Amino acid sequence: SFFFFDISASSKFSLGVLVLLAFLMVLLSLVTILGNILVILAFILDRNLRHPSNYFFLNLAVSDFAVGVFCMPLYIPYALTGKWHLGRGICKLWLVMDYLLCTASVFNIVLISYDRFLSVTKAVSYRAQQGITSNPAIKMVAIWVFAFLLYCPAILFWEHVAGHSVVAADQCYAEFLHNWYFLLCASALEFFVPLLLVTYFNMHIFHNIQRRQRRGSTRDCEPARGSSLSWRFCGLPRPGASSPPSEAEDGVSFPMKAKKESLVTDCSSPSRNNSVIPENDFSVSFCAKTRSKLQQDKKRAKSLAIIVCVFAICWAPYSLLMIIRGVCQGKCIPNSLYEATFWLLWINSSLNPFLYPLCHVKFRMAFLKILCPKKFATLRLSSF
Structure with missing residues (x-):
């Protein structure tokens, strides 16, 4: 109780509001940590998840876990009191980690969307690549390198290039926070370009699925007599038919x-x-597999669309307000509204683990195996 009275003395919030906000912030941090730990444990314990494309979900879970375990806890006292009490060095470390992890999370969503795009629209070449040249580790490391280069050099060296710091001793934010043209360029690379890319990938995925559905609806898959089967x-094309x-x-x-x-x-x-x-059995089996693949792609496309929509909803307000705030030097946007969009951005890291089960049945089974081993064993026995 002394902790809350001490904070409330330097906070603009009343004690009741302060307690409520602290509870919600700590709860969000715990949900983010526990949810992403579950994803990481699923990869460790369940070999069925260790498919090359699923490692991109692991990469996303690692970045989201670090947001919950490092970025949120350090920011909670600052958000409640309006003052940074941990010193300049910890402030720089927190800024680097926050920008790095959030940017890596966005880039991972783009990589997941691109991987799904290839698996649906270019399935044969995608499967061949998985077995020969695909190395998810290279792509995963590249995500972190690009995420670091986008913001972190500016965070570390901006004040040295400018010759002075504009951040007060009891505050902690990036030196470029009011530099709108840097924010515009960085936001374009961090949010707007990724949003366009994932939208493009999803539109092509749905278009490919619709085209396959139309072809399937006009094709007779039942066994027939003669050479046309x-x-x-x-x-x-039939033998002898000329077609491109x-x-x-x-x-x-x-x-x-x-x-x-x-x-x-x-x-x-x-x-x-x-x-x-x-070959009646072969033709029926072939058609069943084709339909099963189509249904599987439809489910994955819908689940991916949900992840992308959640990403857009969580990131758009912050990205837009950050640019507007930079243009007007922070005077035209209420600080409380900016804070709300900041936490909305972090909510994305909390929601991602709950969206994973929508993407793949193997995630649901892995989570069930960890959380309810008895029910998992019962379902496994009933499937035989």
Whole structure:
């Protein structure tokens, strides 16, 4: 109780409001920490999650976890009292970590969207790349390097280049906070360009899925007699028909030679009189797998769209107000409104772990295995 009375003496809030705000801030920090620990533990304990593309979710969880364990706790006393009591060195460290982690979180969302874009629209080349040249560690490290270069050099060296500091001794914010043209350029790279990229990726994903749905609705997948069976359900031209190369089901263009080779290996079983023997089980299985892949892509596309929408809602107010605040030197935007958008930005790190189960059934099973091992064992036994 002495702690709250001591803070309230130097705070603009009443004691009741102060207690409520402190409780909500600490709760948000705990939710962020525990939620992202759950994601990290899921990767450690469940080998099924260790797919190359899922490591990007792990990278996102690490950055969000660090926000909850470092950035939020150090900022809570500053937000409640309006004064920084931890010294200049800790202030610089906090600023570097805060800008680095939040920017890395955004870049990870872009990388996840790009990875989903490739897996849906260029499935064949994507699978080939996963087995040959893909190295998620390089992309994950690159995310952190780019995130560091965007803000951190300016945080560390701005006052040395300018020759003086504009930040008071009891305050802690970046020296460039009122430099609107730097904020405009940095915000474009941190939020507006990533938002355009993830929107572009998602639009193409949904367009690809809709095109595949239209093709599937006009194609008869039931077994048929004669040589037309395999050519029809594979979506390829009949033997002897002249048609230009077209896009495959996964959106990847193949040369005609590759198509002709795939006709023999995947889609047909020629007999002596050059007719195709219908393989009913094979055709039904093929169509079932195609439909299953389409449904899986639809679910992942919807879940990714939710993550992107949450990202836009949480980041847009802060990014816009930061630029406006820089233009008017902080005089046209109430500080309380700016503080609210600042916490909204951090809420994104708290929500991300709860959005993971929407992205993949393996996440749901991994979380269930950690939180409810008995229920997980029951479900696993019932599936056999």
